[in-house]
Amino acid sequence: KAGVTQTPRYLIKTRGQQVTLSCSPISGHRSVSWYQQTPGQGLQFLFEYFSETQRNKGNFPGRFSGRQFSNSRSEMNVSTLELGDSALYLCASSLELEQWTDTQYFGPGTRLTVL
Amino acid sequence: KQEVTQIPAALSVPEGENLVLNCSFTDSAIYNLQWFRQDPGKGLTSLLLIQSSQREQTSGRLNASLDKSSGRSTLYIAASQPGDSATYLCAVRDYGGSQGNLIFGKGTKLSVKP
Numbered sequence: 001k002a003g004v005t006q007t008p009r010y011l012i013k014t015r016g017q018q019v020t021l022s023c024s025p026i027s028g029h030r031s032v033s034w035y036q037q038t039p040g041q042g043l044q045f046l047f048e049y050f051s052e053t054q055r056n057k058g059n060f061p062g063r064f065s066g067r068q069f070s071n072s073r074s075e076m077n078v079s080t081l082e083l084g085d086s087a088l089y090l091c092a093s094s095l096e097l098e099q100w101t102d103t104q105y106f107g108p109g110t111r112l113t114v115l
Numbered sequence: 116k117q118e119v120t121q122i123p124a125a126l127s128v129p130e131g132e133n134l135v136l137n138c139s140f141t142d143s144a145i146y147n148l149q150w151f152r153q154d155p156g157k158g159l160t161s162l163l164l165i166q167s168s169q170r171e172q173t174s175g176r177l178n179a180s181l182d183k184s185s186g187r188s189t190l191y192i193a194a195s196q197p198g199d200s201a202t203y204l205c206a207v208r209d210y211g212g213s214q215g216n217l218i219f220g221k222g223t224k225l226s227v228k229p
Contacts, residue, residue: 004158033217035217042219042220042221042222043204043206043219044219045216045217045218048215055215056215056216058216088156090158090159092159099215100146100147100208100215101146101147101166101208102164103149103161103164104149104161104217105161106151106158106159106160106161107158108157108158109157109158111156
């Protein structure tokens with residue numbers, strides 16, 4: 001089975017722009033979660049989608065949004081980029097036969113640099 | 116608010132040594148605890164998942180234990196190898212205030228010297 005894939009792998013944007021990141025989960029997985037990783041804050045939870053609905057949300061401003069499609073693929077969007085949004089954005093998927101009990105499998109991440 | 120702490124932040128050992136990585140969490144209301152490894156610039160690789168009702172899980176040279184009442188987990192690595200060098204992260208799936216959120220520690224950076 002193919003693992004979690006994320007595109008693009010690297011992005012360079014300037015302040016004020018917006019960006020869309022994409023995640024394809026492992027086939028059959030129904031839950032997709034997004035995380036931001038920075039050297040200072042470590043790994044922080046952004047949001048989780050299950051069956052096209054946002055099930056959970058971390059403590060991030062409304063500039064960060066996401067969605068999930070019927071095939072479980074997910075996108076996250078960051079509007080009005082700030083320098084502090086530079087980070088590795090990780091996507092994870094899980095089977096979720098029973099809510100929140102399954103292993104999370106991570107993709108390789110998208111490295112976003114905001115200039 | 117759930118907080119996860121990993122000590123030490125960095126560890127250097129000679130090849131072949133057995134070692135223990137520590138993880139502590141402040142709220143015992145969790146669904147499960149998961150250990151990951153992360154190689155530089157890469158995503159996370161899942162190592163072991165321990166459900167809240169379990170005490171330990173084993174995979175090859177790795178053994179993870181969970182003591183929910185004391186808010187502690189350990190990852191035991193037997194006969195360490197240079198290929199084990201990576202950052203090890205533990206994360207709890209919170210049952211309490213941040214229900215469902217996966218809360219991560221800052222990690223332990225392990226270096227195994229040949």
